[in-house]
Amino acid sequence: MTVASLALLVAVSAVAAPPRNILFIGNSLTYSQNGIYCHLEKLTASANPPFAIQTGKSVQGGVTLKTLWEESEPRELIRKGGYEVVVLQEDIPEIDVASFRDYARRFVGEIQQANSRPVLLMAWSYPRLGWISMAEIAQAHRDAANELHVDVAPVGLAWERSMRERPDMDLFVAGREHRSIYGTHLATTVVYATVFEQNPSDLPYVPNGVTPDAAEFLRRVARDTYQEWKGKR
Numbered sequence: 376m377t378v379a380s381l382a383l384l385v386a387v388s389a390v391a392a393p394p395r396n397i398l399f400i401g402n403s404l405t406y407s408q409n410g411i412y413c414h415l416e417k418l419t420a421s422a423n424p425p426f427a428i429q430t431g432k433s434v435q436g437g438v439t440l441k442t443l444w445e446e447s448e449p450r451e452l453i454r455k456g457g458y459e460v461v462v463l464q465e466d467i468p469e470i471d472v473a474s475f476r477d478y479a480r481r482f483v484g485e486i487q488q489a490n491s492r493p494v495l496l497m498a499w500s501y502p503r504l505g506w507i508s509m510a511e512i513a514q515a516h517r518d519a520a521n522e523l524h525v526d527v528a529p530v531g532l533a534w535e536r537s538m539r540e541r542p543d544m545d546l547f548v549a550g551r552e553h554r555s556i557y558g559t560h561l562a563t564t565v566v567y568a569t570v571f572e573q574n575p576s577d578l579p580y581v582p583n584g585v586t587p588d589a590a591e592f593l594r595r596v597a598r599d600t601y602q603e604w605k606g607k608r
Contacts, residue, residue, distance in 0.1 A: 377462065377530075378409060378545065380420065384476065386407070386427065388466070389525070389580060390415045390428055391519055393419075393426060393428075393458075393571050393573075394428070394459035394460045394492070394571070395413070395426075395427070395428050395429060395459065396428070396429050396430075396431070396457055396458045396459050397415070397428060397429075397458060397459065397460045397461075397570065398431045398432070398433070398452055398453070398458040398460070398462070399411065399412045399430060399431070399432045399433075399434065399460045399461075399462045399464070400433050400434070400437070400440075400443060400449050400461065400462065400463050400464065400482070400492075401434055401443075401462075401463065401464030401466075401496065402434060402435060402436055402437060402438045402464065402466055403434070403436045403437065403553060404464055404466055404499075404553065404554070405432070405434050405462075405464045405496070406434040406436075406555055407548075407553045407554055407559075408556055408558075408559040409555075409559075410432065410434075411488070411562050411563050411566055412430035412431075412497075413430070413568060414480060414559060414560065414563040414580075414582060415428065415430060415563050415570075415587045416428055416429075416430060417580050417582075418564065418567055418575070418578055419567070419571075420562055420580070421578050421579050421580035421583075422447070422578055423577075430492060431452060431458065433448050433449040433452055437469070438466075438478040439466055439469055439470040439474065439475075439478070440463065440465050440470075440474075440475065440478035440479060441470065441474050441477075441478045443478075443481055443571060444478050444481055444482065444527060448546070449482075450485055451472055451479050451605055453485050453491065454484075454485070454487050454488075455469045456489050456490070456491075458489070458491050459492060460491060460492045460493075460494055460568065460570055461482075461486045461491050461492070461494070462494045462495075462496050462528070462570070463479060463482050463486075463493060463494070463495050463496065464495075464496035464498055465478075465479065465495070465496075466478045466505060467498070467512050467515060468500060468501060468503075468504035468505075468506065468507055468512075469504065469559070472507075472511075472515045475515060476518070476519055476522075476536055477533070477535055479495060479519050479550075480523060481521075483523045483525055488492055490516045490546065492524050492525075492526075493523070493525045493526075493527060493571060493575045494522065494525065494527070494528055494529045494566075494569055495516055495519060495520060495526070495528070496527075496530060496562075496566065497513060497516040497527050497528060497529050497530055497531045497532065497557075498530060499512075499530065499534040499535070499546075499590075500512055500531065501547070501552040502552075503550070503552055509532070509534075509535050510529055512531055513529065513531060513532055516529070518605075526569055527563060527564045527569070527604065528565050528568075528569035528570070528601075529569075529600055529601065529604040530561070530562045530565045530566070532600050532603075532604065533562075533596050533597050533600035533601075534546055534558065535560065536561075536596050536599070536600055537561055537592075537593065537596045540592075540596070541592060544557055544592075545557065546561065548560035556582050556583070556584040556585055557589060557593065558584060559582065560581075560582050560585055560589075560590055560593050560594075561596060561597060562591045564578070564593060564594045564597035564598075565600060565601060568597055568601040569598070569599060569601060574598050575594045575597050575598055576591075576594050576596065576598050
């Protein structure tokens with residue numbers, strides 16, 4: 376093998392290697408049910424072959440990206456470096472779309488300056504604050520993604536699809552805002568599909584409290600939603 380061929384092989388391998396260090400920034404829509412990050416670690420560990428990831432977090436209850444930007448911890452974690460991917464979760468019903476776009480733009484700039492990949496986590500609509508529809512939340516994320524040239528984990532759209540296909544499967548806990556364990560598995564598998572650009576359908580991880588049949592259905596919804604989202608982008 377020539378030196379040039381070896382260099383190409385190393386470059387291709389580096390591109391193909393999955394990210395190992397992922398930072399999550401958001402509120403209780405990210406950290407409830409032990410956190411999407413903890414379930415993502417278990418999900419990747421169940422892959423064939425398994426691979427280990429490490430996740431970090433800067434999360435607080437009830438906050439928006441604006442609040443998180445005004446505090447020091449999230450940006451310090453980003454600037455410290457070492458995170459290949461940073462997942463940003465806004466809670467749009469709690470804030471207006473203009474603020475989301477503004478602070479998403481600021482965070483994405485910081486993340487890219489640290490040579491990390493930003494991913495926007497599109498959360499779901501909920502009854503307590505019903506001033507904005509799921510379609511409008513999705514459009515806000517689509518517009519931000521197109522402006523900033525970043526990927527979106529379309530969790531909210533997967534949520535909508537799941538409720539349409541299996542209305543008996545409750546993705547909410549009491550209060551109709553936060554995720555049940557079913558909603559958690561759905562959110563985690565959508566994030567997996569987006570971050571790793573891999574099909575989550577065959578991953579065997581099943582969280583406690585979820586039946587294998589339900590987990591299979593949710594992984595399929597995650598796969599279909601992600602593929603449809605990428606197709607429309």
